[in-house]
Amino acid sequence: MAMADKFYGQKKLNCKKIASRFGFAPHSNRSGTSIRGKTRSSGHGVAQMRQYMSLAAQSASTYYEKFKRYKQRKLEEGKNWPVVRNNLINKLIKIICAIWNSGQPYRDDHTSRYDRQKNSIST
Numbered sequence: 001m002a003m004a005d006k007f008y009g010q011k012k013l014n015c016k017k018i019a020s021r022f023g024f025a026p027h028s029n030r031s032g033t034s035i036r037g038k039t040r041s042s043g044h045g046v047a048q049m050r051q052y053m054s055l056a057a058q059s060a061s062t063y064y065e066k067f068k069r070y071k072q073r074k075l076e077e078g079k080n081w082p083v084v085r086n087n088l089i090n091k092l093i094k095i096i097c098a099i100w101n102s103g104q105p106y107r108d109d110h111t112s113r114y115d116r117q118k119n120s121i122s123t
Contacts, residue, residue, distance in 0.1 A: 057088035
């Protein structure tokens with residue numbers, strides 16, 4: 001079964017399942033001596049998809065102001081680039097799933113409900 005067959009024909013996409021399927025979702029260690037270790041993404045999944053999503057994250061963080069600010073903020077917090085890149089990939093997957101699920105085109109000026117709530121509390 002081809003990779004596209006897993007999602008083709010779906011009315012609703014689950015961004016967490018997709019991120020997990022392609023190895024971008026962070027999973028904690030739950031057994032053995034490594035249970036105190038850091039939460040990490042598995043790194044498994046289709047290598048070509050991982051490569052393309054890494055390039056998309058790099059491009060988004062270079063050319064789109066919202067992603068550029070996010071990248072800069074996380075790097076200033078001391079996060080490593082691979083962690084920030086993985087976070088950006090997960091953000092892109094969420095956007096793709098939201099577009100698919102809503103049937104609406106992408107709007108660059110869209111503000112998430114979470115951001116609206118955060119801004120209303122801070123003002």
